[in-house]
Amino acid sequence: MEALPRETIVDVLEGRLREDILAGRHPAGSYLPPERRLADGYGVTRTTLKHAFGRLVQAGLLETRHGVGTRVRDFTRLGGADLLPMLVRHSPDWFGEIFEVRRGVGALIAERAAARATGGQQDELRELLDAVRTAEGGDAAQLADIEVHRALARATGNRVYVLLTNTLFNAYLPVRAALVRPFTDPAAAHARLEPVVAAVLAGDGGAARRAAEAYLTATERIMLEGLA
Numbered sequence: 001m002e003a004l005p006r007e008t009i010v011d012v013l014e015g016r017l018r019e020d021i022l023a024g025r026h027p028a029g030s031y032l033p034p035e036r037r038l039a040d041g042y043g044v045t046r047t048t049l050k051h052a053f054g055r056l057v058q059a060g061l062l063e064t065r066h067g068v069g070t071r072v073r074d075f076t077r078l079g080g081a082d083l084l085p086m087l088v089r090h091s092p093d094w095f096g097e098i099f100e101v102r103r104g105v106g107a108l109i110a111e112r113a114a115a116r117a118t119g120g121q122q123d124e125l126r127e128l129l130d131a132v133r134t135a136e137g138g139d140a141a142q143l144a145d146i147e148v149h150r151a152l153a154r155a156t157g158n159r160v161y162v163l164l165t166n167t168l169f170n171a172y173l174p175v176r177a178a179l180v181r182p183f184t185d186p187a188a189a190h191a192r193l194e195p196v197v198a199a200v201l202a203g204d205g206g207a208a209r210r211a212a213e214a215y216l217t218a219t220e221r222i223m224l225e226g227l228a
Contacts, residue, residue: 013044013052021061021072022090028074032062035070059086081164084171092227098171099224103216105164106149110196110212111205113155121155122201129197133190141183141190142176148193152200181226182219192218 020026032038039049053070056062060079064070075083087094117125128148135141146169153165172179183189196215199208 009044009048010051013042013048014055017052017056026072028072031069031071081167085174088171089174099220102168106216107209107212109153109156109161110200110208113152114200114203114205114208116157117155117200124151125197129194132193133186135186138180138184141186142180145183145189145193178227179223182222
């Protein structure tokens with residue numbers, strides 16, 4: 001194993017171990033080598049190794065049992081959606097599955113928001129949609145678009161939808177610069193999103209669902225073209 005540079009050594013070590021786990025070099029259920037051997041191999045102290053282990057335990061990739069050792073968790077069986085940002089950074093293959101969930105959840109959220117949005121939430125949606133149109137550049141339009149979807153989730157009155165939306169955007173945000181193409185023209189981004197908000201404001205759940213499906217499918221296609 002190659003010794004690590006001394007700058008941000010815990011960060012580098014955490015990243016190296018995380019990639020080894022996600023790539024299957026340390027399979028689920030296996031125990032990592034003894035701490036002393038692992039630390040010597042990476043050229044770090046055991047204290048540094050423990051700090052890296054602590055982060056990976058928090059991330060849900062490792063579990064440490066006193067007197068037994070440190071084992072790789074079966075994160076695909078036991079992990080939660082909070083792992084998605086890490087998994088996306090590791091492999092773009094996750095995007096297809098994230099987009100599939102985005103389409104299904106997003107359409108359902110729009111339908112529920114049409115039925116449940118309060119007057120105040122409708123006013124907020126109008127304001128946030130207009131912020132997409134008036135955004136200066138793709139980066140600002142992209143962030144404004146995200147806030148519209150957060151508001152749609154809040155308008156359902158269901159906090160689980162809010163958390164699911166946050167989770168999907170947390171996976172998306174670390175790589176959002178690569179997914180900015182649908183927003184480089186704020187006027188066009190507004191035109192794609194406006195039918196969703198209009199249907200929600202009209203209280204038409206079926207139309208809101210169809211508009212959301214069309215919007216999510218179109219933006220997904222543009223994003224994937226950008227990645228390719």
